[in-house]
Amino acid sequence: MKTRKNGMLHDQRFFDPDPAIRRIAVDLYEQVKDLPIVSPHGHVDPAILAENTPFPDPAELIIIPDHYVFRMLYSRGIPLEALGIPTRDGSPVEEDRRNIWQLFADHYYLFAGTPTGAWLSHVFGEVFGIDETLNSANGMAVYDSIRQQLQTPAFLPRALFDRFTIEVLTTTDGASDTLEQHEAIAASGWGGRVIPCFRPDSVVNITAPGWHEEIAALSRISGIEIDSYASFIEAIENRRAFFKSRGAVSTDQGVFTPYTEKIQPARANAIFQRALSGSAGEEDAALFTANMLMEMARMSVEDGLVMQIHPGSFRNHNEYVFRKFGPDKGCDIPVMTEYTANLRALLNAYGNDPRLKLIVFTLDESTYSRELAPLAGHYPALKLGPAWWFHDSIQGMTRFREMVTETAGIYNTVGFTDDTRAFASIPARHDLSRRVDANYLAGLTARHSIGMDDARRMIRALAYDLVKEGYNLQ
Numbered sequence: 001m002k003t004r005k006n007g008m009l010h011d012q013r014f015f016d017p018d019p020a021i022r023r024i025a026v027d028l029y030e031q032v033k034d035l036p037i038v039s040p041h042g043h044v045d046p047a048i049l050a051e052n053t054p055f056p057d058p059a060e061l062i063i064i065p066d067h068y069v070f071r072m073l074y075s076r077g078i079p080l081e082a083l084g085i086p087t088r089d090g091s092p093v094e095e096d097r098r099n100i101w102q103l104f105a106d107h108y109y110l111f112a113g114t115p116t117g118a119w120l121s122h123v124f125g126e127v128f129g130i131d132e133t134l135n136s137a138n139g140m141a142v143y144d145s146i147r148q149q150l151q152t153p154a155f156l157p158r159a160l161f162d163r164f165t166i167e168v169l170t171t172t173d174g175a176s177d178t179l180e181q182h183e184a185i186a187a188s189g190w191g192g193r194v195i196p197c198f199r200p201d202s203v204v205n206i207t208a209p210g211w212h213e214e215i216a217a218l219s220r221i222s223g224i225e226i227d228s229y230a231s232f233i234e235a236i237e238n239r240r241a242f243f244k245s246r247g248a249v250s251t252d253q254g255v256f257t258p259y260t261e262k263i264q265p266a267r268a269n270a271i272f273q274r275a276l277s278g279s280a281g282e283e284d285a286a287l288f289t290a291n292m293l294m295e296m297a298r299m300s301v302e303d304g305l306v307m308q309i310h311p312g313s314f315r316n317h318n319e320y321v322f323r324k325f326g327p328d329k330g331c332d333i334p335v336m337t338e339y340t341a342n343l344r345a346l347l348n349a350y351g352n353d354p355r356l357k358l359i360v361f362t363l364d365e366s367t368y369s370r371e372l373a374p375l376a377g378h379y380p381a382l383k384l385g386p387a388w389w390f391h392d393s394i395q396g397m398t399r400f401r402e403m404v405t406e407t408a409g410i411y412n413t414v415g416f417t418d419d420t421r422a423f424a425s426i427p428a429r430h431d432l433s434r435r436v437d438a439n440y441l442a443g444l445t446a447r448h449s450i451g452m453d454d455a456r457r458m459i460r461a462l463a464y465d466l467v468k469e470g471y472n473l474q
Helices: 019-032 046-051 058-062 067-075 097-106 115-127 139-150 157-163 180-187 211-222 229-245 265-277 282-303 319-325 344-350 367-376 394-408 423-446 452-470
Strands: 037-039 166-170 250-255 306-311 358-360 382-384
Touching (some): 019 423, 037 423, 037 452, 046 180, 058 097, 058 423, 097 139, 211 229, 265 282, 282 306, 394 423
Parallel strands (some): 358 382
């Protein structure tokens, strides 16, 4: 099979068919397409870069870690076992990677018109030089071509990191994580910058399965006996300091709702004691999380770590999939989310403080223009995260710009975050974002809403400057 730049990847893909807009979009995109990638929020396993061993095979690289891929296949009746997704209890799954890949190739047409399809086309064409659209007939030839390339030094993880021109990559790490992989990367002498992000969800959600085990782990690694709310807060502060010493610039919390409320320490401790005894209820959990968002904002004011909130996902909606395969298997579903009232306590306490950077994401697009843009257009601390997850798409990113720019401008947003476990897709996602933003600004320019000087300044900001500023990565 020949390998070369994929001729089917049109150089002007995703730009408006109107020639006046397209011409400007191409001009703007050309200015930023080769800028370094800053990835401030993602889920790539740092062990990949610490160990720097060849990716085992194409299925392990492209299918198995990426719920965007296998959730579509599952929706069409393909069992996750057939795709090699590991089970919690160790029950058998397909182990022949060629069979997994062929099943993927047989159903590759399902991704046409989706953002996953756009990312995969970029991965095949730009990363691996595949010049054909994947299908049943060529599935094994494509597999063998990619597998052969993966065994060469040029496709080792660190070589790809450098080839992708990644300036910084942030992982997502639990409160009790040792960060040994990050330390191994730092000690290796390799120049790639890979930093952790502190995500304490597993110790904050007091009714989650395994919470007691997580508290025990946090106690061990912090060296603090956690037997009260006060000692819990001390342990969280201890771990934040450790993460910061290892290069972290941010924290993150995935919450069902962005409800914030400050409660007195005695009440917080009463809830915490009920949690320790196993008698805390859902109302306790909601109030405890609301209080912890306030605490995390306070800590960010004090230690300078950027605070991220990712609300509005009904996690593990499919109980069968969760029980058998665990979390992050493509069955998290968006819910309606309210921000104006829910964030009021936090923003009144800390939103005017220049020491806080609070980045808020949403899965509820109806809140963009009604709530989030007005909030970000007022409170100095608040910035808007980009179109996230289900809306990380051509139309989703366009809607985001259309709905927030007139009220918040672009400078109250933080550029782009790829939020992916699929390492090879990182440049694809950033390229798509840069194309969409170039096209959006080209439309404003063609309508004479902005001039070309503004457009050129704005496209660089969206592709590079805002993310570095927003996450203190200057």
